[in-house]
Amino acid sequence: MKRAHLVNFLAVKTDEDLAIRANLTMRENIYSSARKYERFAPKFPIQAYKLLNAYQFKIKIIGRDDNHQITFSREFESDSFGGLNIKIGGQEISCAEKLEIFEIGKSPGLEILLGNFIPIKITGEKKNLIICDFDKTLVDTKYSTPEEIYKSLTSPIQNFPTVTESVEMAKGYINKEYHPFILSASPHFYEEAMRDWLYSNDIYSAGIFLKDYRKIFSLLEGDLTPKDLKVQGIYKLNHLLDIIHMTGIPDKLVLMGDNFESDPIIYLTFNELLQGRTEPRELWNRLKNYEAFKLSTKQNSMFLNKIFQLSDIIRKLEKKTEVTIYIRKKAKEDELRVPKQFSYQIDRVNLYETPSTQK
Structure with missing residues (x-):
């Protein structure tokens, strides 16, 4: 039944x-x-x-x-x-x-x-958050080939290498009373498997945000499209907005990701929005012309509505968030390279190495 x-x-x-x-x-x-x-x-x-x-x-x-x-x-x-x-x-x-x-x-x-x-x-005068990407940041998952996708679906996440440096960094902030949120482009049915992994690594009370693939395959009501199976920019930025709409504007925010896809651009754009530097429509026009943020007509209106709402809240509170960004290196890069239009406050980005990125 x-x-x-x-x-x-x-x-x-x-x-x-x-x-x-x-x-x-x-x-x-x-x-x-x-x-x-x-x-x-x-x-x-x-x-x-x-x-x-x-x-x-x-x-x-x-x-x-x-x-x-x-x-x-x-x-x-x-x-x-x-x-x-x-x-x-x-x-x-x-x-x-x-x-x-x-x-x-x-x-x-x-x-x-x-x-x-x-x-x-998440109450009181001080509101501190840490939002951490999951794949390639906390766990060295691989989804490049059909064989790798099959393995990821049929194996516990514990079978993939843990990125110990990232886990310890995140736990360090959690111990300082930063509330954790986990962001992943994995399908929504990874929830239980991911929660098992977090618990096994002593990360509790984390809100998990995943991609709902039912909205991709829907012909009528989906706010995601088939292209979003691979393009992650708009999806991740949307969920960053969702988290802040739930928690309110934080005093301090730590963002953790990797340099394998578009995390640096996503995080730098989000930081720019939180600082209230750029008018929402200008930011929207810049994003929609970049490959990682290709938007459908419906996504255009949804995304623009969210950033206008957040911009209004920031303006009314007259509050600036202290943002720190950590990006795991993909290889041996000495500096982060992003298009000039996304480089505002790039000095807030801290690149760090792990054993697997030094090869």
Whole structure:
């Protein structure tokens, strides 16, 4: 018997509101099955391939305080892919310490509990974040050939080399109370396998942002297109914007990536936006003419809307974020080379080597 299942769920509570990002699908109820599962075995991505299916859901979210009293109850409808991206404000939110999530639309009169969650708190005067790319930055994954893609789908991520220097650097900032977010262009069904890897490396409470491939293959509603299977620029920059819209403008921000694709340009562009230096439309016009940021008509409007929203928030708060960027070297390059139009504050970029980049 299939029932609604949360693929991923992230709730971030700030001083102003509660931001929730979730994805749902239908999955066999393993708890009513006679099948046996290895309890602590690392998962590998192909086990979740059925998450490519798309469904629509109606969700009830209940907030409770420390005394388990209800502070709010709200209902929402997901998009046709089972995605939910909402913000809830008001005094009732400030008292909510726990969340209960129910699916209420598939069986009339029946509310199915999907899970209980404690929102991540990013509150107070100081708000520090670290956003880290996953592939080639934390783990030396390879997706260049059909054989490498097959291996990545059918193997736990633990089978790939860990980039120890990057992991230790990220954990160093986490220990300084920087809240971690993980950004990857891997398909959305890598969530559980990636979470297993993070836990095995003592990285907890990380919000994970992946690429939803259902939106690529949809003919009607997808905000990604087939070209986005390979072109990562607009996707990653969009998710950087999503993270900041959830958390609010940070005081300090650390960005970690690699020099194998377009991470330096993405991070330098994002830094320029956070400094409020460039008018949003000018930034948009510059990006859409560069190969790594080729945009469809729908992506144009979505992206421009997001950067205008963020620009307005920065202007109202009159707040400048202290940004530090770390880029893992691809080979033995001594300096970072990017097109001149993306080189604003390039001195904020720190190149670092790992044993595999010194060959």
